[in-house]
Every structure is written in C-alpha cells, then in structure tokens.
Amino acid sequence: MGGLLTEAFLSSLFTGAIVAAVPMLLAGLGEQMSEKAGVLNIGIEGMMLMGAYMGFLIAFKTDSLWLGFAGGILGGVLTAIVMAILCVRLGLNQIVIGIGLTLGAEGLTALLHHFQFSRTYPRLPAPERLNVPGLTDLPIIGPSLFGRHLIVYLAIAAVVVLALLYRRTNLGMTLRAAGERPAALDVAGGNVLGIRVFAVLFTGAMAGLGGAYLANIGAGLFIPFMTGGAGFIGIVLAMLARGRPLWVLIGSLIFGAALSLTTALQVAGSNIPTDVIQMLPFAAVMLVLVLFGRRAKLPAALGVAYERGAR
Amino acid sequence: MTMETDVNSSSAGTDTAGVAGPVNERSALQRLLTVTVGPIVAAFLLSAIILAMVGVNPLTYYGYILERSLFSGLGLEQTATRMAPLLFLCASLIIAFRAGIWNLGTDGQFLLGAVVSAATAPLLVGVLPGWAVLAVGFALAAFVGAVWSIIPALLKAYQGVNEIITTLMMSFLGVLMASTLVKLVFRDPNTTVPQTRTLPVEDRLPRLFETSISSGLVWGLVAVLLVHLMMTRTSFGLRLRTVGANPAAASHAGLSVPLLTLATFGLSAGFAGLSGASEILGVAGNVRANWNPAYGLMVIPLVFLARFHGVGAIVLVFFYSALLIGSESAARRLGVPQDFTLVLVASLLICLGLGEYIDHHKRKKER
Numbered sequence: 209m210g211g212l213l214t215e216a217f218l219s220s221l222f223t224g225a226i227v228a229a230v231p232m233l234l235a236g237l238g239e240q241m242s243e244k245a246g247v248l249n250i251g252i253e254g255m256m257l258m259g260a261y262m263g264f265l266i267a268f269k270t271d272s273l274w275l276g277f278a279g280g281i282l283g284g285v286l287t288a289i290v291m292a293i294l295c296v297r298l299g300l301n302q303i304v305i306g307i308g309l310t311l312g313a314e315g316l317t318a319l320l321h322h323f324q325f326s327r328t329y330p331r332l333p334a335p336e337r338l339n340v341p342g343l344t345d346l347p348i349i350g351p352s353l354f355g356r357h358l359i360v361y362l363a364i365a366a367v368v369v370l371a372l373l374y375r376r377t378n379l380g381m382t383l384r385a386a387g388e389r390p391a392a393l394d395v396a397g398g399n400v401l402g403i404r405v406f407a408v409l410f411t412g413a414m415a416g417l418g419g420a421y422l423a424n425i426g427a428g429l430f431i432p433f434m435t436g437g438a439g440f441i442g443i444v445l446a447m448l449a450r451g452r453p454l455w456v457l458i459g460s461l462i463f464g465a466a467l468s469l470t471t472a473l474q475v476a477g478s479n480i481p482t483d484v485i486q487m488l489p490f491a492a493v494m495l496v497l498v499l500f501g502r503r504a505k506l507p508a509a510l511g512v513a514y515e516r517g518a519r
Numbered sequence: 520m521t522m523e524t525d526v527n528s529s530s531a532g533t534d535t536a537g538v539a540g541p542v543n544e545r546s547a548l549q550r551l552l553t554v555t556v557g558p559i560v561a562a563f564l565l566s567a568i569i570l571a572m573v574g575v576n577p578l579t580y581y582g583y584i585l586e587r588s589l590f591s592g593l594g595l596e597q598t599a600t601r602m603a604p605l606l607f608l609c610a611s612l613i614i615a616f617r618a619g620i621w622n623l624g625t626d627g628q629f630l631l632g633a634v635v636s637a638a639t640a641p642l643l644v645g646v647l648p649g650w651a652v653l654a655v656g657f658a659l660a661a662f663v664g665a666v667w668s669i670i671p672a673l674l675k676a677y678q679g680v681n682e683i684i685t686t687l688m689m690s691f692l693g694v695l696m697a698s699t700l701v702k703l704v705f706r707d708p709n710t711t712v713p714q715t716r717t718l719p720v721e722d723r724l725p726r727l728f729e730t731s732i733s734s735g736l737v738w739g740l741v742a743v744l745l746v747h748l749m750m751t752r753t754s755f756g757l758r759l760r761t762v763g764a765n766p767a768a769a770s771h772a773g774l775s776v777p778l779l780t781l782a783t784f785g786l787s788a789g790f791a792g793l794s795g796a797s798e799i800l801g802v803a804g805n806v807r808a809n810w811n812p813a814y815g816l817m818v819i820p821l822v823f824l825a826r827f828h829g830v831g832a833i834v835l836v837f838f839y840s841a842l843l844i845g846s847e848s849a850a851r852r853l854g855v856p857q858d859f860t861l862v863l864v865a866s867l868l869i870c871l872g873l874g875e876y877i878d879h880h881k882r883k884k885e886r
Contacts, residue, residue, distance in 0.1 A: 248683075250683065290869070294869065294872060294873070298872075298873075298876050299876075300872040300873070300875070300876055301872065303621060303683065304819075304823065304868055304871075304872055305868065305869060305872055307623075307816060307819060307868060308820075308864075308865045308866075308867075308868030308869045308872070309865065309869075310865075311816060311817070311861045311864055311865040311868070312861065312862055312864075312865025312866065312868075312869070313865075314858065314861050315858045315859060315860070315861025315862035315863075315864075315865060316569065316861075316862055316865075318856060318858035318861070319569070319573060319855075319856060319858050319859055319862060320573065322856045322858070323573045323574065432858065436691075437687075437688075437691050440684065440687050440688070440691075443684055444684055444688070447681070447684065481699060481702050481703065483695045483696075483698045483699040483702065484695075484699050486695050487692055487695045487696065487699075490688050490691045490692045490695075491692060493688050494670060494685070494688050494689065494692065497674065497680060497684070497685055497688070498670065498674065501674055501678055501680035501685075502678040502679070502680065504680065504681075506681075
C-alpha cells in the first residue's frame with residue numbers, strides 16, 4: 209500500500225470517478241423525470257442493460273460509437289415503451305412490472321449475447337477523446353477532466369438543460385403537477401397519462417444511453433449483468449436529489465469516486481479482495497440513506513397509477 | 520408513497536372475494552383462468568417466441584424440461600429437494616408482502632444465512648449431537664438473515680425511508696459480504712479453491728425414506744404452512760396485515776406500527792436466512808466463493824400468483840423447482856443458457872399484471 213498516493217493512482221482515481229459517474233448520472237437524471245411525473249421506475253436497471261447490449265451490438269457492427277449511443281437510446285426506449293403501456297396506460301403496479309422488466313432484460317441480454325457471441329467478449333477499439341490543448345496536459349486532473357469523450361460533456365450539459373426545464377418551462381410545471389396532484393392537472397386540462405408516458409420514455413432514453421456509455425466507453429465490451437446495480441443507484445440519486453438535477457450530478461460524482469476506488473486500488477496493487485472494494489459504492493449509498501434518507505422528498509402521487517375519477 | 524402489495528390495486532381482499540356464494544362459482548372459475556392459468560400459459564407462449572427467435576425449437580426445449588424434471592425418477596427427486604430453499608423464501612415473502620413490506624433483499628439474507636450455517640455446522644460436528652448441530656446452523660442463519668435487515672427496518676419504521684431501495688442495496692452488499700467472508704474468514708484451509716469447510720454427508724439433513732430427497736422439503740412445507748396460518752389465523756397476523764393494508768388506520772387503532780414493521784422485517788429476513796441454511800445443511804454442505812443462486816427475486820411472481828396463499832405457493836414452487844432443474848440440465852444438453860428462466864419469470868410477472876388488469880375491469884363492468 210506504500211505507493212497509494214502516486215500520480216498514477218490519483219489519475220486513475222479521478223478518471224475512474226468520472227467514467228463511473230456518467231452512467232449513474234444519466235440514469236439518475238432519467239429517473240428524476242419519471243419520479244417527478246409520479247412513476248417510480250424500478251425497471252431502469254433493465255432499461256440500462258438493454259441500452260448497454262444494443263449500444264454495444266450496434267457500435268460493434270457499425271464501428272461507430274455515435275450509432276452505438278443511438279442504439280443504446282433505442283434499447284432503453286423500447287424497454288420503456290413496455291413500462292409506459294403497462295404502468296401508465298393500464299395502471300399496473302409499477303414495482304411488480306419494474307422488477308419484471310429488470311429480470312427480463314437480464315435474461316434476454318444474456319441469452320442474446322450467448323447466441324451472438326457464444327463465450328467470447330469482443331472489445332471495441334478505444335474511443336477517440338476530446339483533446340483541449342494545454343488543459344489536457346495538466347498533471348493528474350488534466351486527462352480526467354479534459355480528455356474525455358464528448359458524450360461526457362453532453363451529459364453535464366443535460367444537467368443544466370433539465371434544471372432550466374424544470375424551473376422555467378410549462379413542461380416542467382406540468383411534470384410536477386402530474387406527480388403531485390394528477391387529478392388537479394387533469395381538471396386543468398393537462399394530459400396526465402401523456403406527460404407520464406413522455407417521462408417514462410425519457411427515462412428509458414437516458415438509462416439506455418447510460419448503459420451504452422457503460423459498455424462502449426466504460427468497459428469497451430458487453431458482459432451479461434454488467435450494470436450490476438448502477439440503475440438502482442440512479443434511483444437513489446433521484447430520490448435524494450429532491451428534484452434538482454445538479455444534486456444528481458454531485459451525487460453521481462461521489463458514488464463514482466467510491467466505485468473508481470475499486471479499479472484505482474487494484475492499479476495500486478493492494479491485496480484487498482475485490483469483493484470488499486466492490487462493496488464501497490453500495491456502502492456509500494447506504495451511509496447516505498442512513499444520514500439523509502429522511503430528507504428525501506418524493507412527489508405525493510409517486511407510484512400511484514392515475515385513473516380518472518378513481519376515489 | 521402508498522404501498523400496494525398487489526398487482527392491480529385491490530388484492531388484499533381477493534382471499535375473501537372467492538367465497539361469495541353459489542352465484543359466483545362460475546365466475547370464480549373464470550377468475551382462476553384469467554388471473555392464474557391464463558398468465559402462466561401466456562408467459563410460456565411469450566417465452567416460446569423468444570426461444571424461437573434465437574433459433575431454439577420451443578417444443579423441444581419445454582419437452583426436454585418436462586421429461587428431465589418430472590418424468591424421470593431422479594429428476595423428480597431433484598425437483599422435490601430443490602423445493603426446500605424456495606419454500607422458505609416463499610414463507611419470507613408471504614410475511615413481508617401481506618404486511619405491506621417490499622423485502623427485495625432476500626438474496627443477501629439468503630447467502631449470509633448460508634455462509635454462517637456452513638461456517639459453524641462443520642465445526643460443531645462431534646461436539647454436539649447431530650440434531651443440535653443442524654438446529655444451531657438453522658438458528659444462526661435465521662439470526663444473521665434478520666440482522667442484515669436491521670438498517671432497512673429501522674429506516675422504514677422510524678424515518679419512513681422507502682424499503683425497496685434500502686433492501687436492494689443491502690442485498691448487493693450482502694452478496695459481496697458473503698463472498699468476502701468465505702474468502703477471508705471462513706475459508707477451509709485444506710482446499711485450494713476458496714470455500715467453507717464441508718459438512719459431511721451423514722451429518723446433513725436426513726434423506727426421506729429410500730430416496731435422495733432431502734428432508735429440508737418437509738421443513739420448508741411446514742414453514743410455509745405455519746406462516747400462512749400465522750398470517751391468516753392469529754391476532755398477530757391480523758395486526759401485521761392491518762399495518763400492510765393501511766398504516767394510518769393501524770396507528771389509529773392503537774397498533775405500534777414501527778414495532779410491527781420491525782417484526783415483519785425480522786421474520787421475513789429470518790426465513791430468508793433459513794432458506795440459505797436449508798440449501799447448505801440439506802444439500803450442498805459448503806459454500807463456494809461467489810456462489811449465488813439468486814432465487815430471491817425469482818420467487819416474487821410465484822408468491823403473487825398464489826395471492827400470498829401458502830398452499831397455492833407450494834403448488835407453484837413445485838412447478839418452478841421442476842423448471843429450474845430442467846433448465847439447468849438443458850443448459851448443458853441443449854446449449855440454452857439458464858438465464859432463459861429469467862425471461863420466463865419476467866414474462867410471468869408481466870402476464871400476471873395483465874391478467875389482474877383484465878380481471879379488475881371485468882369485475883368493474885359487472886358491478
């Protein structure tokens with residue numbers, strides 16, 4: 209453990225934190241919109257996994273990362289369509305269907321991967337990176353902050369866009385109304401089910417993109433079950449962020465740092481078993497929930513299907 | 520967030536709705552078709568489409584599973600043996616769901632129970648009589664399972680933190696913790712692969728009669744039936760169900776909602792721990808590092824299909840167990856990965872939801 213604070217260790221820690229944070233950030237931002245609109249989207253883990261699989265498959269076949277990201281969005285949205293029909297249109301229990309979608313996506317992607325690649329795990333070529341002259345050459349933080357793929361900066365831009373959307377636009381108000389008082393929105397002429405469907409599909413797109421990032425940039429390959437709870441952590445981020453996109457960003461960086469300790473400690477050659485290190489992000493989530501869980505503010509109608517005229 | 524342990528919005532009442540009189544007999548049969556048989560058939564059809572898509576003949580696959588798990592003597596015995604841990608998990612979920620708690624952390628509780636029983640039982644052989652070794656193993660497993668649910672339980676009872684997320688997170692932690700314990704603390708020094716010490720076959724749960732069926736099956740059946748009776752026939756069960764149906768009303772009625780919530784978590788997680796012990800003390804004898812059968816989430820649709828009813832759950836566990844045994848063998852013989860059962864379980868959950876939806880709307884029209 210002697211050389212723990214070397215430049216290589218710190219650099220891989222910072223880089224790892226950002227690489228690990230982006231999928232959670234995207235998932236958290238997506239989940240946040242669903243929750244605002246009153247849908248607790250437990251299926252997000254499944255949407256992410258479908259995005260990871262389709263994103264990887266398309267990037268692998270076409271040699272284009274951007275088409276891969278589009279494929280990830282498509283995979284997430286396709287899964288979200290099932291959720292939107294069953295839980296918003298038909299009003300089925302969001303938790304049961306959410307678990308179903310997650311299990312289904314796990315099984316389906318593992319099955320498809322098996323028949324597509326058998327037991328091989330082909331890799332994508334390393335992604336091209338943004339290179340800001342001067343800044344990228346800074347020690348330690350340079351490569352991690354300024355040498356990332358463009359999608360990372362788009363994800364951060366999404367935080368700003370969403371914050372403005374929630375605060376300054378009618379759409380933002382409508383989303384909130386759908387989650388807090390759907391009946392009032394209905395009376396005011398708003399389309400409760402329509403806005404909820406939109407929110408769920410947006411979640412699918414963001415989660416799918418996050419999954420594609422995880423597979424294509426984070427790992428460079430697809431492994432069945434690879435999301436390993438990142439979607440669920442996204443739910444925690446959305447719950448604790450009290451509706452603010454900026455807090456999702458901060459939270460994802462904290463959990464990303466915890467997650468990247470895993471790889472950084474391995475780089476440093478520590479002999480702690482990986483299982484212990486892999487516990488860090490989940491332990492961090494529990495710690496945050498114990499400390500701040502009470503302050504999580506959730507919309508009044510979260511998890512309740514809206515049916516016009518029902519009690 | 521309001522808790523609904525039900526696929527649509529009103530199934531706490533379905534138990535009593537079935538006994539409404541002769542006029543409703545035909546509709547009771549219809550209901551059975553829409554909410555039980557229908558979803559199962561639909562789920563198998565939906566999964567058949569997926570099998571066909573990846574180039575596997577569904578008839579061959581389903582036929583193989585039936586033949587392997589139900590129509591062969593050995594297969595049937597394996598199916599019966601595999602039922603034990605699944606039954607304990609059903610008992611765990613019936614308590615939680617009837618009391619309105621989403622315990623999604625059974626995988627972690629199961630594995631920690633398994634590891635603790637595997638770590639202690641082999642050391643006690645020769646020190647204690649055989650039955651006492653097993654009893655201690657089960658008791659410790661139940662205790663450890665329950666301990667692993669304390670944080671979500673306290674957060675839910677006193678802070679109102681949603682237990683879906685906390686139990687899931689504790690489950691991820693528990694799975695990793697179990698594997699860490701096997702590698703670092705309870706590792707058998709005499710083996711090269713990381714695993715716990717092995718309980719000798721003759722010290723495990725006895726087998727039934729002349730078969731290879733583990734008597735864990737009997738304990739599993741007893742557990743489910745006892746839990747069913749506790750939840751439906753005792754005042755304690757009524758208290759738990761009242762909290763599940765309407766916490767505010769329960770509080771007004773003078774029940775201590777936080778204490779009952781803690782009791783629900785403890786019992787439910789305890790049974791999940793017993794489930795792990797039943798697999799170790801009955802069948803496996805030891806825990807290998809990174810072993811995780813992940814039964815927890817898979818049992819949920821069975822418990823929902825059974826409408827939280829013990830006997831119904833037992834019947835469904837039998838068929839699910841057959842599916843597991845068959846698909847494990849099919850993975851080797853037909854080259855279809857076992858992950859396919861996940862697809863089947865997911866289809867079942869979704870079709871079950873649709874069945875409830877259809878039923879709900881039919882009944883609304885009748886009224």
